[in-house]
Amino acid sequence: MTVAILTAPGAAEQPLGLKFAKGRDGGTYIDAIAPGYSADKTGQFSVGDKVISTSAVFGTEIWPAAEYGRTMYTIRQRIGPLYMKMQRRFGNLDYAGEMSEKEIIRAERNSGVISDRVREIQRQNYQRKIEQKERRERELREGLQLYKSGNYEEAREKFESVLGSRPTTTEASVASYNVACCYSKLNQIQAGLSALEDALEEGYEDFKRIRTDPDLANLRATAEFDTLLKRFDESFINENAINAIKSLFGFNKK
Structure with a gap:
């Protein structure tokens, strides 16, 4: 086991830089570690490590990381330093449910009937996908369906589960956007902004929807919302640049 104290998501000066999988x-x-962020700087985390327990959303209580959706909720919502107790797995990725290319080659070498064994591994991996x-x-x-029924917390857990199951980029962007909507409806602003940022980083580009969707109203009421969108909305940036140039040369004068 290893234990680390990290700054929780939402503290802009030190984001975790961890991507998790179910x-x-x-x-x-841990499915990926972004270079240069808090987790990477500690040197205590490896891809494949399992979260055993985390800080509670508030205070000093420690909660077991029993289920993926609730663990992600705690990590997103945590206010203050985040404590995580990890099970070191030294790069073991068997949690993902499929064998890596190296493992396939190793299995091929150790197999009596090489081609049949490799084909079977590939078939199993394909079926799992x-x-x-x-x-x-x-x-x-x-x-x-849960969201439409007003069950935002249960809906969020479903969307978080999608994110933890190795989604495609499109699936990840849509699921993250839906998580942001859930948090907005629950008036959990920092977690909602974090999820919206994830959606944008995954390539969600319907900026008109983001700026008008009533489900994101609580997020739009914050100054952080505009700051976040300006980082990703190139059309907004370009429009501002054009207006600045027009003003410089007097094109906007009547």
């Missing part, structure tokens, strides 16, 4: 056991695993995609699509539909 394991076959429903647990929360299909099953994961079907599960993501199902959870996305279920999340939308």
